[in-house]
Amino acid sequence: MANIDDVAKMAGVSKGTVSNVFSKKRPIGPKVTERVLSVAKELGYYPNHVARSLAIKKTMIIGLKMPLFKKREMSGLEVQMITGVIKECSMLGYRVLLDTLPEHDDVTQFSADPVDGVILLNPRENDVRIERFRQMGIPLVLVGRPEPNLGDISYVDNNNTEMAFQVGDYLLNMGHQSILFLNASSDMTVSKDRENGLSQAFRQRGLELQSDYVINYSRMLHASASEYGYMVVASTYKSLKYTAVIADTDRVALGAMRAARELGLEIPEDLSIIALSNDAALAQETTPRLTSVELEAEQLGAEAAKLVMQMINDSNALSQKIVNTRLIVRESCRAYIGAER
Amino acid sequence: MANIDDVAKMAGVSKGTVSNVFSKKRPIGPKVTERVLSVAKELGYYPNHVARSLAIKKTMIIGLKMPLFKKREMSGLEVQMITGVIKECSMLGYRVLLDTLPEHDDVTQFSADPVDGVILLNPRENDVRIERFRQMGIPLVLVGRPEPNLGDISYVDNNNTEMAFQVGDYLLNMGHQSILFLNASSDMTVSKDRENGLSQAFRQRGLELQSDYVINYSRMLHASASEYGYMVVASTYKSLKYTAVIADTDRVALGAMRAARELGLEIPEDLSIIALSNDAALAQETTPRLTSVELEAEQLGAEAAKLVMQMINDSNALSQKIVNTRLIVRESCRAYIGAER
DNA sequence: CTGAAAGCGCTTACAG
DNA sequence: CTGAAAGCGCTTACAG
Numbered sequence: 001m002a003n004i005d006d007v008a009k010m011a012g013v014s015k016g017t018v019s020n021v022f023s024k025k026r027p028i029g030p031k032v033t034e035r036v037l038s039v040a041k042e043l044g045y046y047p048n049h050v051a052r053s054l055a056i057k058k059t060m061i062i063g064l065k066m067p068l069f070k071k072r073e074m075s076g077l078e079v080q081m082i083t084g085v086i087k088e089c090s091m092l093g094y095r096v097l098l099d100t101l102p103e104h105d106d107v108t109q110f111s112a113d114p115v116d117g118v119i120l121l122n123p124r125e126n127d128v129r130i131e132r133f134r135q136m137g138i139p140l141v142l143v144g145r146p147e148p149n150l151g152d153i154s155y156v157d158n159n160n161t162e163m164a165f166q167v168g169d170y171l172l173n174m175g176h177q178s179i180l181f182l183n184a185s186s187d188m189t190v191s192k193d194r195e196n197g198l199s200q201a202f203r204q205r206g207l208e209l210q211s212d213y214v215i216n217y218s219r220m221l222h223a224s225a226s227e228y229g230y231m232v233v234a235s236t237y238k239s240l241k242y243t244a245v246i247a248d249t250d251r252v253a254l255g256a257m258r259a260a261r262e263l264g265l266e267i268p269e270d271l272s273i274i275a276l277s278n279d280a281a282l283a284q285e286t287t288p289r290l291t292s293v294e295l296e297a298e299q300l301g302a303e304a305a306k307l308v309m310q311m312i313n314d315s316n317a318l319s320q321k322i323v324n325t326r327l328i329v330r331e332s333c334r335a336y337i338g339a340e341r
Numbered sequence: 342m343a344n345i346d347d348v349a350k351m352a353g354v355s356k357g358t359v360s361n362v363f364s365k366k367r368p369i370g371p372k373v374t375e376r377v378l379s380v381a382k383e384l385g386y387y388p389n390h391v392a393r394s395l396a397i398k399k400t401m402i403i404g405l406k407m408p409l410f411k412k413r414e415m416s417g418l419e420v421q422m423i424t425g426v427i428k429e430c431s432m433l434g435y436r437v438l439l440d441t442l443p444e445h446d447d448v449t450q451f452s453a454d455p456v457d458g459v460i461l462l463n464p465r466e467n468d469v470r471i472e473r474f475r476q477m478g479i480p481l482v483l484v485g486r487p488e489p490n491l492g493d494i495s496y497v498d499n500n501n502t503e504m505a506f507q508v509g510d511y512l513l514n515m516g517h518q519s520i521l522f523l524n525a526s527s528d529m530t531v532s533k534d535r536e537n538g539l540s541q542a543f544r545q546r547g548l549e550l551q552s553d554y555v556i557n558y559s560r561m562l563h564a565s566a567s568e569y570g571y572m573v574v575a576s577t578y579k580s581l582k583y584t585a586v587i588a589d590t591d592r593v594a595l596g597a598m599r600a601a602r603e604l605g606l607e608i609p610e611d612l613s614i615i616a617l618s619n620d621a622a623l624a625q626e627t628t629p630r631l632t633s634v635e636l637e638a639e640q641l642g643a644e645a646a647k648l649v650m651q652m653i654n655d656s657n658a659l660s661q662k663i664v665n666t667r668l669i670v671r672e673s674c675r676a677y678i679g680a681e682r
Numbered sequence: 683c684t685g686a687a688a689g690c691g692c693t694t695a696c697a698g
Numbered sequence: 699c700t701g702a703a704a705g706c707g708c709t710t711a712c713a714g
Contacts, residue, residue, distance in 0.1 A: 001453065001476075001477055001478050003690090003691055003692085004691060004692065005691080013700075013701085014700065014701045014702070015691090015692080015693090015701090015702095016693075016694075016700075016701065016702080017699090017700060017701075019692070019693060019694090020693090020700090023693080025693085025694085026694095026699080026700095027699070028699070028700085029699060029700090032699085032700085044476035044477070046451050046452055046453040046473075046476075046477055047451075047452040047453065047691085047692075048395075048452065048453050048690090048691050048692065049452040049453055049454050049455045049692095050391060050394045050395045050400065050455045050690090050691080050692090051395055051690070051691035051692035051693090051706090052452065052691080052692055052693075053391045053455065053692090053706095054389075054391045054392055054395050054690090054691080054692070054693095054706050054707065054708085055691080055692045055693040055694085055705080055706055056692085056693065056694095056706085057706070059391065059455070061438070061455075068431070069424070069428070070428070073420075073421070073424060074420060074424055079414075079415060079420050080414070083410070083414060083415055086439060086441055087410070087411070090409070090441050095438055095439065095440050096438070096439040097402070097436055097437070097438050097439075098427060098436065098437040098438075098439055099436050100427055100431050110387050110388075111387055111388040111389065111390040111393065112342065112387040112388065112389050112390055113390050114390045114391045114394065114400070114402075114455055132387075135342075135385035135387075136342055136385070136387055137342050226625070226626055251626075254626050255626075258626070258628075261628075280621060280622075281621075282623075284567070285567055285592075285595050285596075285599070287599075287602075344706090344707055344708085345707060345708065346707080354684075354685085355684065355685045355686070356685090356686095356707090356708080356709090357684075357685065357686080357709075357710075358683090358684060358685075360708070360709060360710090361684090361709090364709080366709085366710085367683080367684095367710095368683070369683070369684085370683060370684090373683085373684085388707085388708075389706090389707050389708065390708095391706090391707080391708085392690090392706070392707035392708035392709090393707080393708050393709075394690095394708090395689095395690050395691065395692085395706090395707080395708070395709095396689080396690055396707080396708045396709040396710085397690085397708085397709065397710095398690070
């Protein structure tokens with residue numbers, strides 16, 4: 001491809017002039033501009049982004065590091081998050097570099113990526129990558145809280161503990177005392193936070209959340225989210241005495257509802273069901289419509305993007321942002337006033 | 342951040358040597374290697390990806406151009422497609438640059454992106470961008486067929502016409518003669534292809550697909566995919582005499598099923614329903630389970646990625662790949678033997 | 683196995 | 699408003 005030198009020569013001007021008609025950083029006379037542009041068109045010249053980036057030390061690219069998904073799909077939550085990031089970035093002229101490469105331990109494999117800032121999804125405990133970005137001087141924001149949290153790192157997160165507390169409170173208020181919790185996989189920090197929140201809601205009323213009523217999703221045991229909901233309800237309803245189910249996601253709830261139907265249970269008359277996220281946007285479609293929490297994952301992504309772009313412009317910027325969730329009451333829960341089941 | 346010169350000086354070697362301990366392009370003695378590595382670590386040095394890219398004229402990045410989505414979410418199909426691209430690229434060490442920027446008409450705004458190849462989603466008719474990438478000498482593959490199709494451009498696509506033909510044939514075979522087609526938005530090439538395929542199935546039997554039985558989704562009229570299915574069935578069932586519905590997606594089918602329920606219709610006894618895609622993975626979850634076509638969008642993305650990487654290595658590579666769809670029969674269709682409705 | 687130097691294609695003070 | 703030249707941080711023949 002033609003380069004800036006070719007254009008400069010053929011148009012009879014200097015490289016600097018060509019550079020400026022494209023970047024408009026300083027004014028170039030109209031005749032010269034026109035001549036340069038027509039030569040550029042003739043030669044099929046387009047400025048080289050890489051060379052430009054090297055010269056100005058900016059790429060206008062935000063890196064998005066996400067866990068490698070080999071067999072699985074992206075979750076609805078991840079998709080929404082990414083959507084938020086992309087929308088926000090494109091508004092300010094940034095692009096997004098998706099990166100799912102595993103974190104080698106071979107230092108030799110790393111390079112300072114062609115990005116101006118990084119958003120890191122689901123950091124692990126004591127994530128080595130955090131320190132690495134600090135060394136490289138690349139602005140970083142996490143989605144999900146860091147563990148440990150030294151307060152010197154930017155992140156955005158949902159109020160998971162609080163959210164589970166509210167949901168528990170909502171159900172307990174309606175007279176449910178025995179609640180099945182279909183929690184996320186136990187190795188996720190959110191699952192701990194949520195179990196904590198639910199526990200607090202119980203304790204606040206002098207009750208105890210019993211451990212056999214909280215189940216964790218397991219990739220080994222469950223083929224899919226809805227199968228998880230289905231299997232657990234189908235196999236525990238006889239033995240455990242719950243009158244309400246808290247499902248991790250709407251898909252899990254869908255499975256649970258299917259199991260309930262097969263057990264001859266009416267929802268919400270015989271069993272209340274609530275989902276902690278509505279990421280497949282199914283809550284409106286079920287019969288009855290599903291009461292759920294809206295996680296605002298897209299906003300989470302948008303906030304992360306805003307924050308990282310802010311840090312790019314002001315290297316002292318640093319902040320933690322908690323995005324609130326909303327409980328949307330639909331039709332799948334009802335007060336429980338009966339005796340013990 | 343420290344650069345290669347700093348490391349070279351402090352380690353008492355040349356830049357070339359430092360370069361080679363990181364790139365391993367030529368062997369460096371063990372003592373020297375160790376010294377360089379320890380200095381690099383001390384200085385927090387990481388090779389600069391941009392500078393490297395400029396020197397070797399490769400970025401190991403694939404650009405993924407997709408339509409700007411302002412208010413809407415990504416569709417399930419897009420997500421699967423992207424997933425396929427990412428998985429395939431990361432296998433060979435490529436990263437993905439997501440790009441939703443609108444296509445300005447201001448030539449001055451373009452630059453030769455920091456990518457080795459490009460995948461372009463849903464090209465428009467006579468898309469100017471196609472020619473632009475050719476000028477830049479950047480390998481390009483489309484997802485969706487080009488219009489017009491001059492045969493000189495690589496693309497991957499579903500067999501949309503064929504697929505709609507098969508679905509039509511399946512239903513006609515079962516005795517349905519009057520079929521409602523809830524098609525995609527009319528400005529998409531797929532919607533034309535599919536209508537064509539369905540028409541052919543009718544004609545093959547000496548029948549005619551009537552135009553008032555094919556409806557197109559419209560962003561103006563319909564709030565969501567499932568609302569689209571719901572509204573159209575609810576409002577046309579009385580006036581049009583169909584015994585089967587072909588829905589564009591599983592979400593559309595879900596809405597149609599809800600409308601049918603409210604009309605007091607049993608599925609499949611009173612009405613057969615089939616979906617042309619299962620991108621929200623809902624087909625297993627409905628009651629009855631939904632007969633649908635599997636589009637293999639992830640494979641579509643993977644094929645596109647493979648193809649573009651192949652073109653990067655062999656500039657003469659060029660090919661068109663059609664990814665076949667599969668009709669999955671579940672429970673939502675049944676033979677129709679009655680008289681006219 | 684190692685070094686010195688030119689080159690990748692831009693931008694930007696500096697000078698006019 | 700325009701030009702000449704140094705610099706961004708790497709890689710890679712070429713020479714030893």
